[in-house]
Amino acid sequence: MSIEHATRRSFLYGLGASLGAVAFSDLLAKEQVSPPASPIESSTTQIGHHVSKAKACIFLYMAGGPSHIDTFDPKPKLDQLHMQKFVRKDKFASAMASGQRYFVKSPFKFQRAGQSGIEMCEHWKHLADMADDLCVYRGCVAESINHPTANYHMNTGNRFGGDPAFGAWVNYGLGSENDNLPGFVVMPEVAHPQGGAANWSNGFLPPSLQGTALRAKGSPILNLNPPRGVTPKHQRHNLDLLSDLNRHHAEQHPNHDQLAARMQSYELAFRMQTEVPDLLDLAQEDARTQRLYGLDEEPTAKFGRNCLLARRLVEKGVRFVQLYAAGWDSHDYIERAHAQRLRSVDKPIAGLITDLKQRGLLESTLIVWTGEFGRSPDNGQRGGGQRMGRDHNAKGMAMFLAGGGVNAGHAIGATDELGEKAVEVVHPIKDLHVTLLHLMGLDDNKLTYFHGGRFKQLSQIGGVLIPELIA
């Protein structure tokens, strides 16, 4: 691709152009010089490859690997096997998963929630009311049992990192609806997850598609504001001088079109300085809404705040918002640890679904809740002790989807009677990616980018739809 084309793409995030790859794909793939003859119709029904309900995605990422067995996938068999010992022999098992082991039953009771009767653990107090809006999926399998590689896999399709994140692909495909805001916003916990910012990388896609991390503390976007003491007026004066000098310079170089782009980027940035803080000001929300998300209490205030921000961002046309909730890596004492984690996200997520519904946004928003993998039905002896926890499990996990176009009110797929591995509607992550893209109106096979000698895609080598997840 030529420099000029790369630059044209990088204008997204905001210099006017807001077309997605669907419109630009010919341009990119075939290296044509002229822009596409007929820009894609930006009708309300189709902005991607096909008509879809979801126009935005809120991706709730439970870092650490939440246990399917203790959330959405009850295993009564483990009650019988509880504390029974065995030895796992597997040449491809890590040190963590081998050696002397014992089964662990779930410390939680389960309920059948909603009319659909989806099985949910007792700590889903609020989300249980939303059961009929959920499509729980228990057939997905990851490949990696280590956090960073599994995070990369779930987020980018490539276990070893370096590739564009799901959110970058979606923005690449659909473009931005708000030229003054990044199309891919990430809200990490205060600490970044294992593997770091590569989890929201633009990879080989243009840098404008990188996930912008909205910081939980301090300046929401790095350097959004000038150093202390520089007033907007003062800054405006400096900006005016800059335009003067740049204009003078551009006269000397009339055919260098980068110059104008760079001048425009300064004006855009100046506008963003006022728009972004306004967007993030939750005081604009009424008390009822704040309570709905659990902003007024612990342990929900933190995640609730992010969920509410996610709704505000989606309302403003941000295409993809990813929220992180960490701490699901319960190797020990899962009863305390998972109960606490569940309590901290339960009400905010239920609040988010309710709020989106009230505002008529649920239909056009895809919600995804998942971790990087599931957890094992057993635990290893460590430090001579037996602690009620679970190790990593790439072969069985649980997740749920809600919102636009998903097969709500169903639990799809199943793991075996121990929860050790998926046995029904079994699909690898690449198929999940294909399906999620499909729900966003995008075709994984057509959403490609030429890099490193071939056309690359989120699923890496292509995958199949999981029709059971689609309404």
Added chain:
Amino acid sequence: MHFSKPMRLSWYGGLLLAQLFMASVGSVDAAGVKPSGDDLAELLFVKKVQPLFVEKCGGCHGERAKPIKGSYDMRSRATLLAGGESEEVAVVAGQPDQSPLLAAVQWINGMEMPPKENDRLTHVQIQWIRQWIAAGAPWPTADRRKQLSQQSWPETGTAGQIVKTSGGQSEQWTHRLYLDEHLWAYRSLGKPTIPTEFAAATGNGVDVFVNRKLSAAKLDSAPRADKRTLIRRATFDLTGLPPTAEEIQNFLADESPTAFAKLIDRLLESDRYGEQWGRHWLDVVRYADSAGFSNDYARPNAWRYRDYVIRAFNADKPYDQFIREQVAGDELAGDNPEHLIATGFLRMGPWEHTGMSVAAVTRQQYLDDITNIVGVTYLGQELRCAKCHDHKFDPIPTLDYYRMQAVFSPLQFADRDAAYLAVENTSAFATEKARLERLRKVDGVRGLDTVPHDQWPVDTFDADSETKGHDKVNKKREECLDRERKRYQPLALSVYSGPSRKFTSKQSIVKMPNRKQRKGKVAPIHLLLGGSIETPGVEVAPGVLSLIAGLQTELVSTSNEPVNTVEITKQTQGRRLDLANWLASPKNPLTARVMVNRIWQYHFGCAIAGNPNNFGQTGQKPSHPELLDFLARAFISSGWSIKKMHRVMMLSEVYQRSSRHPQAEQVSAVDPDNRLLTHFSPRRMTAEELRDTMLFVSQELNLEMGGLPARPMINLEAAMQPRHIMGSVGPAYQAMPTPAQRNRRTVYTQRTRTMRDPMMEVFNQPDLDLSCERRDSSTISPQVFTLFNGQNTHDRALAMADWLRQKYADVESRIDSAIELAYGRPATIAERVPCLSHYLKIVEHHRGHPPERTDLPEYVIREMVEEMTGLHFYWVEDLDVYRDYVPDLKPWDVSAETRALADICLVLLNSNEFIYVY
């Protein structure tokens, strides 16, 4: 065999077969029979059409389909013609335009096949199908197909040829055809002759080849750039820094015809040269000071490799030797520590092995990484494409991938003893060591109760979670300190050859085992079916890319004789040395081309072969193939001297062209990407050049070379950004305590994979995990936040203003000099006037707004979820460096006048003329 329609020469645009047919007249095939038109159509089917059906359609409509999609089976002529569930005939033999199959592969009339954008047929492939249908869609018997598959096309150079490789996983792949144009990179270097009519006044070969193309395109070249532009261009190009005022004056004053040549010589002699060009190399090999993934542990001695690269460029180390040292330095004769340091190349990729990973998986991950990066770096060839299947496009069978991998099978990691060289910079050791000793003695993980209550992020916390959490965090902290402490030992991040050994990332140092333990059986390398370690296939002996293994001139299979190949020893020792010698051979068709192509790109912005990491079929073809070969030959005959290549390229008229073309409109209509080089393409400074140049014009740049990675001040919030590592969060990034330590050139600054300098990132410093063949230069609004709002630019602007204040008495001279410093030319009235009026306005503002003092924090409060309790816990991490820190000049240290002048400097550092090189 009879077809519904006789063959004719004038098929629908059937140029290809027509050419073949004509070419075949008079030639005789193996059986001594002249091939007829029928034979050709059959041959087309066997060599082209059927493999295409298998590859592109077989997944749904052939062998690999379970079940056959749409009831359309393409495995026999009858079913292929008959069509599927639509009950419409798919192919009308002899009538391509009435055959829905042809429409489908063209993606017209509603049917789009194959459905994947990636898999769409090329124009040429569609033509094959068209011609085959037009010829009556012949489908020879199995015996006949086998017979035909051994044949080549009657004439090379037209439609394709079989090449000699170690063989694919299928007969079809082994005998598949390659278009001549896709094999250019594997052929021996041509001997381009210089056509005298284009010989330029410069007598420079570059001009000849470039001007000839221009003449063919009927385009004029831009005139020579003015001397100020030239010195700025060349100085940035070779050193990454602008020229000084004195250097500019000297160059302007030198009116001799050799002035520019003298300038180039001076720049090539500068130590700054190796820093700039070494940095290019570090992009390709993915240099970083940490290991990536969960822990992102420091690689304490990676900097020695970085400095080795810079030394190599400064010394103009012959490139073939540079290759040998990096790929097999440990196997070279003589105990040269420099050679061990050079093998850091083999360990540059991100890699870790923890208790949570599977040893077989992480080892394979390494082997795949090193196999690929060697291909990418030296051969311009992504080998990874051949890991799971024979290469889709290039003549690289999977077998070759694993042959190459087997070269690395004995490679084991080790931190090897390598005495510090006299040139290595160890000056920062003492202070850094002292700091670490200090840190080891203090309680680094304090509870919230050690800081004032009003700073607590919460009112209460769980005591149990605190105890458990602090334990883990402390353990991790000690682990990290231990690792840091060991960086002072004279060790090289290196390798040795031997049998497998256990290696975990957790150990901070893994020395080489004793001689006895280095003996033993090397782990065998198997061809992995589908690329999976769970399905090993045949054992593979070490080897090189079979296509060019013999370094032969003839790639094409003309006989069944085995290829006379370069041998790689099967012994434990010496495999990499054999590989390195093959890579560094003047007969290797790729090596020299790949390197001169890289050099060209850094000079001109666009490479001759547009993808320096991909010389295969999917890479851009060379715009000037003869020029590429001319340069590659010159490179080899110069003794692989990179500096000589700079002279050849930079002394050309082409390099010295103005970036402004008198007929810019016309030129951009014909050649929008300037591949014909009518003019010089302006470029934006790289991230490193930008930071270095700001320090240069603010008179703060410290040109000390090498040594421990420097830690400049970066965005403070990013520096404090907690990052999860196993069981803790990574330590805060703290800048070094003195300005001299911080203001080093960017190539010497610390590169942590998960903790990057945001300024570097937004200005397109590449990801540290991927080899970067060419940097992007995007324009995005976060760059504005960084450059206009960021503390770094404000600090540089203030230092620059203060220097100007000291040097000049009046504000007019200060402003004039600021402009001259930033742009390398005198200020114009059109600039002086608005700057002065801005100054007068803003100085009033500053007089009314005295700056508020802010100090660096001395600690940061951390929090994490304790996984055993599910509750948050908190600790205080000391920022020890900031207790005894010499800050940069700050607004509260200077007058309102200096602050106003700093505003002008800030604007200049943000301006377009500053950031673009013409």
